[in-house]
Amino acid sequence: AQSVTQLGSHVSVSEGALVLLRCNYSSSVPPYLFWYVQYPNQGLQLLLKYTSAATLVKGINGFEAEFKKSETSFHLTKPSAHMSDAAEYFCAVSDRNSNYQLIWGAGTKLIIKP
Amino acid sequence: NAGVTQTPKFQVLKTGQSMTLQCAQDMNHEYMSWYRQDPGMGLRLIHYSVGAGITDQGEVPNGYNVSRSTTEDFPLRLLSAAPSQTSVYFCASTNGVGEQYFGPGTRLTVT
Numbered sequence: 001a002q003s004v005t006q007l008g009s010h011v012s013v014s015e016g017a018l019v020l021l022r023c024n025y026s027s028s029v030p031p032y033l034f035w036y037v038q039y040p041n042q043g044l045q046l047l048l049k050y051t052s053a054a055t056l057v058k059g060i061n062g063f064e065a066e067f068k069k070s071e072t073s074f075h076l077t078k079p080s081a082h083m084s085d086a087a088e089y090f091c092a093v094s095d096r097n098s099n100y101q102l103i104w105g106a107g108t109k110l111i112i113k114p
Numbered sequence: 115n116a117g118v119t120q121t122p123k124f125q126v127l128k129t130g131q132s133m134t135l136q137c138a139q140d141m142n143h144e145y146m147s148w149y150r151q152d153p154g155m156g157l158r159l160i161h162y163s164v165g166a167g168i169t170d171q172g173e174v175p176n177g178y179n180v181s182r183s184t185t186e187d188f189p190l191r192l193l194s195a196a197p198s199q200t201s202v203y204f205c206a207s208t209n210g211v212g213e214q215y216f217g218p219g220t221r222l223t224v225t
Contacts, residue, residue: 032212043216051211094212102212106156
C-alpha cells in the first residue's frame, strides 16, 4: 500500500537560510508526487509536481524538489527562506494502482525566524 | 475560470442539526473528493467520487453522505451534526494524473 512520511511536524529556519522539508514515499509502481502549500486560513495550492519527466522539478516561489527513486524521496528545498514562506507544506503521492487517488503526508509547518 | 467553489465559508450548527456543504467545479474533472482538516491530523478523506452516479467512502465517512448527480456538483451532507464534526472541510477535484484543485474551504463549528 502507498504511504507518505514527512519528517518533522514543525521545521524552523532563519530568514535567508536554506529550507529543506523531507518527504519519503512508498509505492510499488512509478508514482506521481506532489507538494502543496497551505497559507494560514486558506486552502491548499499546488507548489510543484513530479509526473515522470525531469527528476528535478521547479515550482512556484523559488521552491524545487528532486525525485530520487533509489531513496524513495521527494524532498522540497528553497535556497533562501523568506518570511512569506511561513505556511504548512504537504507531500502527496498517487499512482495507477490507486486510480490516482492522492495519499497525503501529515504536513510540515515551516516557521521562519527573523 | 472559477475552478472549485465551496459554500458556505463559515457555518455554526447546533448538535443534531443537518446541513449540506456545496461544492462545484468547472474543469470537467471526473474525480472529486471531500476532506476534513483538523489540527495536527493533516487531511483526511471523507468521501470521493470517480464520476457522476459513483461515490465511495474514504477514511472517515461516518456521519456524512454524498451524491454525485452531475459532473460539476458534489455536495456533502451532515446528517445529524456532532461536536466531533467541528472542522475545516475542503472539496477538491482531480485531473487525470492525481493533481488536485482545492476549494477555499468551509469552517464548520458544531456547538
